[in-house]
Structure formats: structure tokens, C-alpha cells
Amino acid sequence: MATISVKLSDSTRDRLQTAALHLGLTPHALMVHAIEDAVQLAETRHSLIEQALASRQRVATTGLVVDGAAFGDYLKAKVRGNAAKRPEPMGIENFVASGK
Template sequence: MSTTTLKLPDDLKERIAAVAADAGKTPHAFMVDALAAQTALAERRRAFVDAAVRAEQDVAEYGVVYDADAVFCYLQDTLAGKRARRPKAVKL
């Protein structure tokens, strides 16, 4: 494990100490958890954006899409146990 130094404004350091104590954690543990959570969030956001870019490229290349309302209705009916008609792909 490596050491990293953070220079925090005094008011932020006090706020972290207070919420960490309320959570039953040390300020260090609170900051490590916060950094881990923000890193995971940023990674999920990046994966989402990457998937959207790939989808946009697929649409540009193949020109095939599904109507969102039709897909939503299909999923609702399927989850409700109803017989559902699968949506058809539409060429742009």
C-alpha cells in the first residue's frame, strides 16, 4: 500500500472528521471509502459512455434501431407474464 498526502482546507477536514465520527469510522477510513466510491462511480460512468458510443457507431454502420416504446411495452408484458410480441428492428 502506498501513501498519498492530501492537503485539505481546514473546514473540509473538520466536516470529514464529524461525519466520519457519526459513521463510526476514522477520517482516514472515511476518505478511503469516499475515494473508492467515487472511483467506482467514475468507472461505471465511463463504461456507460463507452457502451453508448459503441451503440451509436453500430447504428451509424448498420442503421438498425428499435422503438423504445415498443421495447418498453414488450418488457412490461413479459415481466407481467403476458404473451408479448417481440419488437421489430427498424432500418433508418
């Protein structure tokens, strides 16, 4: 296992020790958990950004979009167990021209 040194202010170190004590962990274990959570959050954020950029590229390439309100209604109907038809994509020029 690799070792990384982290410099903490005295107040942060004291808070870390108190928090770890309350959780029944060592300060080291609490830091490891905190780092793992932060890395997971960063990876999730990166994945969402990649998906958003891919969606943006798809719209730029195809010019097709789905009305957000109509798609929201579709999802609500599906969650409620109602039959619903997925909204059809439309040209972005029609979407913008309709004022939606």
C-alpha cells in the same frame, strides 16, 4: 500500499472528522471509502459511455434501430410475466420518416 497526500480546507477537515465520528470510522477510513465509491462511479460512468458509443456505432453501421416506446411496452409485458414479441429493428430512415 501507496500513500497519497490530500490537502483539505479547515472546514472540510472538520466536516470529515465529524462525519467519521458519526459513522464510527476514522477520518482515514471514511476517505478510503469515499475514494473507492468515487472510483467505482467513474468506472461505471466510463463503461456506460463506452456502451453508448458502441451502440451509436452499431446504428451508424447497420442503420437499424428499435422503436423506444415499443421496446418499453415489450419490457413491461415481460416484467409482468406476459408473453410478448420483441420489437423488430427497422431502418432508421423509416423511424425518422414515421415521426416517432
